[in-house]
Amino acid sequence: MAFKRSFHTTSKNLKNNETNNLKLVDLLKHFEQERNGCEQLVEQSKLVDRFFFDSDMNNLSILVQFFKFLLHSIHRSRQTVAKLVIRLPGSKLLDFSYAHLKPHSLIDENQKDLLEKFVLVLSQILQFLLELHPQCWEQIDSLGLFDRLDKWSTKISDEDVQLEVSKLISRKDELLKEHTSKIKKPKSEIEIKTEPDDQPPDDFHQLSIYPTLDEIFQQQTPYLRKNITTGQYKNGTHYLDIHFRLLREDFLWPLREAICQYMSEDNRDISFRNSNVRLYRNTILTGSICSQAGILFSLLIDVSMLPRSISWSNSRRLIYGNLLAATFDDFDSSCFLLTVEDRSNIDKNGTINVRCQKALCDYQLMKIPPGTRFTLLETTSYFEAYRPILQALQNIKDDQIPLEKYLLQCDTNVPIPQYFEKKSDIDFRPILVKTSGEYNEFNGTLSDIKDLSTWPNAQQLGLDQSQYTALQLALTKSVALIQGIV
Structure with a gap:
């Protein structure tokens, strides 16, 4: 009881150095005696660090005691134990464990019983760790722990120990098999259907804007059709489907390519570079x-x-x-x-x-x-610029596409804007170059938007030829697509 009083005095104020003077074995005994000992330990981060990184833990008896404490606590507070066990990868405990699993012939006879207990609790703890975090199997494997435990199990007659090691190795083999089956070959080329009339495999309205994992890892080939530059679209659905999928792939492809590059290279290499x-x-x-x-x-x-x-x-x-x-x-x-x-x-x-x-x-x-x-x-690429456009393409009704006559039917006969049909006079005087010799010629007259011969020329308007052509197109056509030149 004297120990408990001393401990409680120090544990209330973890910033004091007094707690650091307590031996880990004594701290562990205290937590074992407390009903909520695991919860107490988790709340004291400095003590947790000591249990996972302190060289005093490089002791077979303490390791067995600590792992047994965690295993017994699982039944009372699985989530709390998980917070501790998940810290094993990267801690010193796995290194210490490997060091103690020496070849059987090198072990002192007096320690063999303790080592058998250690093999048992370590196998059980690692099973729990793989249940929480399956991906860490590679790190454990790289330390050689699986091999050491497997070899030790053949030297142990206790069937319970053999069973636990066997379960651990079987789980590792399952994860290895899954890993091998998931190795993907990087692909940067995307197959585009040459026939735009092909029927899509699904309704683009139901597709998520965000890609699936199969799409990212290209286990599922994207369904894409070329944009129609000559001819007509069959209907609104045809037009929207093609453009939705092409635009979606436009932001997805660079991400897919970068992930494939990352996976194919040594991803620990700090020199990884990809402009996307x-x-x-x-x-x-x-x-x-x-x-x-x-x-x-x-x-x-x-x-x-x-x-x-x-x-x-x-x-x-x-x-x-x-x-x-x-x-x-x-x-x-x-x-x-x-x-x-x-x-x-x-x-x-x-x-x-x-x-x-x-x-x-x-x-x-x-x-x-x-x-x-x-x-x-x-x-x-700024994804937020893609997202609203993709959503709009999904939300547009197939029979209500703006400018359908020109976008779908590809009608090249573009009439004059309706606001010029009744009255086609236009006053260019506000944009005339006032120093030009022809300024006075147009100073009191209007031009006919339909008759280009009545227009001022490019020089009089202070425009180059491409700008002049763009102005004519913008004013004389109800629909015009004008691209600027940088």
Whole structure:
């Protein structure tokens, strides 16, 4: 009881150095005796860091005791234990565990019983970790833990231990098989149907503006038809379908290409470059926010990885509406499509708020523990410029397309504007070059919009020939498409 009183005195004030003087084994005994010991530990971040990174944990007895404590706590507070277990990747505990799993022949006979217990609890903890975060199997595998545990199980006669190791290895093999089947070959070429009359496989009105994972990883070939430049569209649906899919692919293709490049290269190489995206590594999910706009997620950007010259007040980076592809496993099995909602705090603390843009995305992202590190790819094309146009194309009624006569039927006989049909006089005097010799000639007269011979010439209007032609087209046609020259 003297220990408990001493501990409670110090645990109330974690900023004091007194807690640091307590041995980890004594701290662990205290938490084991408390009904809500796991909850107490989670609330004390400095102590959590000690359990996961302190060299004192490089002790077989303490490791067994700590893993047993976590396993016993699962029944009372699974979610709380998950917050601790999810920290195993990247901690010192897995390195310590590997070091203790020496070849069986090198183990002291006095430690073999303890090591068998260790193999059991470690196998169970890793199963729980893979249940929470399947993608971390590669990191565990790279440490050699699976192989060491598998070899140890053949030397152990206890069937319970053998069973737990077997379950762990089987789960690892399943994840390896899934990973192998998901390896994708990068593709940059998109097949476009040469026959514009082909029937689409689905109704474009029902398509999400945001792409599916199959579309991003190109397991599903985009259905595209060429724009009709000669001839007519069959109807409004034909016109809208072609343009919706082409415009959607226009913003999707650069993102797909960048992800394929990222996956095909050594994605740990800091020299990754692609002009279509901006890369943000070591982005940390810090939590979710309930706002009037719905559920938002807060991300901490590692600004130390970015150019120091960025002026966030003027930068186009991470502005409202920009599209992000987020992954915590280098796009092996995770890809969240997000849009930036708010970056007002990025100068202050490096955080931005984002919104999920796919069905069930909110639920899936909320299952990921805060502290998980993500990689972000941000499209350089401004997605917010595409979104309203794509929505408008889906919302336009097929029989109410503006300028249908010209856009669908491709009628090249464009009449004079209706407002000139009854009275076609026009006064060019306000735009005449007043220093021209012909100014007085037109000073008291009007021109006939239908008779180009009555118009002032380009020089009199201070225009070059292309500008003069554009002016004629704009005034004499009810529909005109004029492209400026930079």
